[in-house]
Amino acid sequence: MKSDTIAVHGGYETEPTTRAVAVPIYQTVAYEFDSADHGAALFNLEVEGHRYSRISNPTTAVLERRVAELEGGVEALCTSTGQAALNYAILNLADMGTNIVSVPQLYHDAYAVCAPPAEPGHRGALCRVGCTRRDRQAD
Numbered sequence: 001m002k003s004d005t006i007a008v009h010g011g012y013e014t015e016p017t018t019r020a021v022a023v024p025i026y027q028t029v030a031y032e033f034d035s036a037d038h039g040a041a042l043f044n045l046e047v048e049g050h051r052y053s054r055i056s057n058p059t060t061a062v063l064e065r066r067v068a069e070l071e072g073g074v075e076a077l078c079t080s081t082g083q084a085a086l087n088y089a090i091l092n093l094a095d096m097g098t099n100i101v102s103v104p105q106l107y108h109d110a111y112a113v114c115a116p117p118a119e120p121g122h123r124g125a126l127c128r129v130g131c132t133r134r135d136r137q138a139d
Contacts, residue, residue, distance in 0.1 A: 003070055011065025023062045029053045 001010070012023050031050045033039035042051040050056050060078050067076040079085040094100060 006066065006069050010069045011062045023059060026053075026058050028057070 009021075014021055015024065018024075030052060033042065033051075038047070039051070041047045042049050050058060050061075064076040064078050067078070068074060077088065079088065090100065
């Protein structure tokens with residue numbers, strides 16, 4: 001498929017009840033479980049499915065599959081804010097005691113995520129390094 005087609009139709013299969021070809025926008029917070037055991041299995045990540053819209057929902061799942069397909073990836077993760085995306089990125093990259101080197105132009109609140117530890121279990125430290133075009137000489 002061409003990337004234009006993937007951007008419009010990727011990650012979605014026609015919904016069997018309505019036969020809609022466009023992704024529906026699911027405006028719900030909660031999802032019905034088959035049983036209490038099914039609900040527990042969903043929350044324990046033992047089975048696939050949606051349990052609460054802040055964790056996942058069908059509309060976002062299509063977007064994630066689409067982005068992964070466009071980028072040639074296996075999976076994608078969509079967040080509702082840049083701060084959430086930054087937090088996921090830092091927490092997944094940094095182990096205990098890791099240093100992350102960045103440029104001063106990094107979003108300011110990124111430093112709050114890596115501020116000096118206030119409690120045990122702090123992930124690491126963020127170190128600013130100056131990097132400007134002035135460092136280069138003209139030919």
